[in-house]
Amino acid sequence: MRAGFVIRKCIGAVSTLAFVVVFNFFLFRIVNRDPVNSMFRGRNLKPEKLAELRQKFNLDGSKWDQFVAYVRQLLHGDLGYSLKGFRPVATVIGETLWPTVLLVGSSTILAMIGITLGYRAGWRRGSTFDTTATSMSMLTYSMPEFWIGMVFLGLFSAKLGWFPVGGLEDPGSNATGLSQWIDQLHHMMLPAIVLGLAYVGEYMIVARSAMIETLNEDYLQLARAKGMRDDEVRRRHAVPNARLPVVSLSAINFGFIFGGAIAVESIFSWPGIGQATYLAVRGPDLPMLQGLFLLISAGVILANLVADLLYGKLDPRVAGR
Amino acid sequence: MSVLELRDLHVTYRTSGGDVPAVRGINLTLERGDTVGLAGESGCGKSTVAAAVLRLLPKGATVTGEVLLDGEDVYAMKPGRLRAVRWTSAAIVFQGALHSLNPVRRVGQQIAEAIQIHAERGASAQRTDARVGELLERVGIPAARGQHYPHQLSGGQRQRVLIALALACEPNLLIADEPTTALDVMVQAQVLALLEELQRDQGLSLLFITHDLSVLTHTCKQLAVMYAGRIIEEGPSEVVFASPEHPYTRALAASFPSIGDPASRMNPRGLAGDPPDPSALPTGCPFHVRCDVATAECATLDVALRDASVGRRAACVHVGSTRV
């Protein structure tokens, strides 16, 4: 991969992030012109306290000054203060980040099973496997992910009692080490399955059509003529080419899964970023929302960057070699 | 024992619109060291013949007749035997279009793959690399180019890579399927020269498939002309080109103006009409619709190959008579 390619992509990512920061700031500023006022409405505050708060919230000076102050705060890791209990947003994020990473990570891995299914379905287009897999994918794709969560929760937790009804751990449990891990895993299984199920269809359909596109290529016939076995032709020649659109999709899908996590976490009371967002929306806790939005966008931009670089590695035509 | 023998080969494709007969009874024999050209317009079935030899036809294709490679019927082989025979008994030099080679793999690796598939006990990486380098040099490409990807090579270079690839397992038979079609004339000449040289040096049998008749006269000793899935003329290539028996061959030969001949430059004679649609062939002789010497019986009589003179045959009512 040429260095130029990598640098270009990184610059692109940074500029998109910058755009998001600007967008974020002005959007919230337009709506929430005076957060101090809305927070402490009706309460009497000493002027010094008021001035201090105003400074904290960057309400002094022109819009440009406010923006600069905002960016400076960001670079120091200060994301403002939540309206709920006046806790620093950054702290709340710190607490809720890991559970979401865990959930989104495992769901993505589960959803990626769809990729292998898709390759197989595309390879044997029109077969029973193909039609079954495609119909199932269309079915799950048509359901809102939080609804799948509700159904699963209703059936497997409330009715059958196989899984806990929500949360990260059993309330009041003081288990540590391995048993804590197992408890958390048990709690995570249902939401992870739900989230994975919601997006497996997408992966499957894209992988399938990518495979179908490669089926027409001449180099597959050449590989067969060389005396290769059918499944090897698929693995060594078709898949490496079919992989490319899938990689692009993965980046986009990451953004969607994050979105899906918002609703699913709220259903399962999973204490992650998603639930924090849900509560912030319901509040409404605008500073919190602003910080969360920035974080989620940054995560997705990063995922896109990784996918772009990966694509460059897999497809020599793109990276300018 | 002949290297390749096609006995009454029929290939029919099953499509949504019905059965399409692409090849309708081909008989062809190649002995060791023979060079045979198979000429015809697009749609006449010649590429189907190439694919049929190594059993590379798509699933919807029905094949009857026999395809004997070194005496063995390809269509009676078990899958394992078939895979072993592919590339080692016969190899195909495909047209060097951009996607004949896997775009995300280096060209050297793709050649090495062929070697490794057929290596008896897993050749060492070093030996394989050395062999790949050898093959590349043999076709006039510096061995270092093996590290490149297909899109980094020119059309001519890609074609040479495909030739090198075809030679990787030392086959007896090379089937060249339109190897020079996408190339410009200078490069074409180079590739042809290369093929001739290799054929001579290694005593290969060559089945050269193309629509370009003029190319065949030089590279191949024998020539067979296909039309609508059948061979309609065969004989020594130079003689067939110089004095064709079949009206179609005549038209085909005349379409290529001879360089340096002012008369033919001023007077190129093409052929009216389009190649026949395999799913809707005319009755009788399939060529009669476009033929300028067709008689009444041509519309009803489906002619088989007739002897025209020693070693020459053509499928036309006018052949074998005194009429020229």
Place this chain on the structure above:
Amino acid sequence: MNVEVETESLASPWSIRWSRRRASTAEIARRIRRDRLAVVAVVVLVGFIVLAIVTPWISDRADFNAINTGDNPTNQSPNGDYLLGTDRYGRSVALQLIWGARVSLFVGLVATVLTIVIGVLVGLAAGFFGGWIDGLLMRITDWFLVIPFLPTAIVLASVLERSLWTVVLVIGITSWPSAARLVRSQVLSIRQRLYVDRARSLGAGRLHVVGRHILPNVTPLILASATLAVPISILTETTLSFLGLGDSTSISWGGMLDQAQQSSAVTAGHWWYYLPPGIAIMIVVLTFTIFGRALEEVLDPRLRAR
């Protein structure tokens, strides 16, 4: 070259075009009719749309504004009086379901129209004018594509006034990039075709070229992607309503699910409250997707070969 044309014997260009369009539409309809699944999908879809339209005649909207006065049974499972039971306020779930269809379909369709309109304008401009306009528009499109869709929608919806039109606006603003990209690549490939250049050399103005040559060729693709975009709009609206960002005065399927969640219907086992809206969403989205795919296969010449 001066050739006299007998204008009496020729049909007018307008009627020729019209009959050609009718013929191709008939051809498309015929092709789709062959796909039995698509036909079923269309029938079901039309059924839903009809149901949504006639709802005001079937039931009275005012019923839902009444808070439980103690007369209506709450949280009842399906029985003779209430086909799908009642919710926590004693309102009939079945009636809410059909009222919800109006909102979901309305938002889905209108939001998609907005998406397509913006997308087409941007895509056409970028593809047709090229140069720096193209570069700029594509930069903007790429930016919008990278920003995560749902969080953006959520933020916008939180920040703006809560209403149905907000939801429509939000969906339109976040979904147009992919439509724009699609249109642009199609426009580019058409531009490359010779006949556009020939039209220009005949003296055709830019608008003429766009209207007569580019648009008719782009339209089928747009139509197919629009049909596929509707399910996405519906799902997004559902999610936004579920999060409480929709119009709280209107009933939507997403809103019903929100209410169900708030009243712990899931853990309480009140399946009649949360199952029907989800199933309804699933059916509508599925039928739109099936129909959209069938349309795509018929209209996109590239796919037809397969």
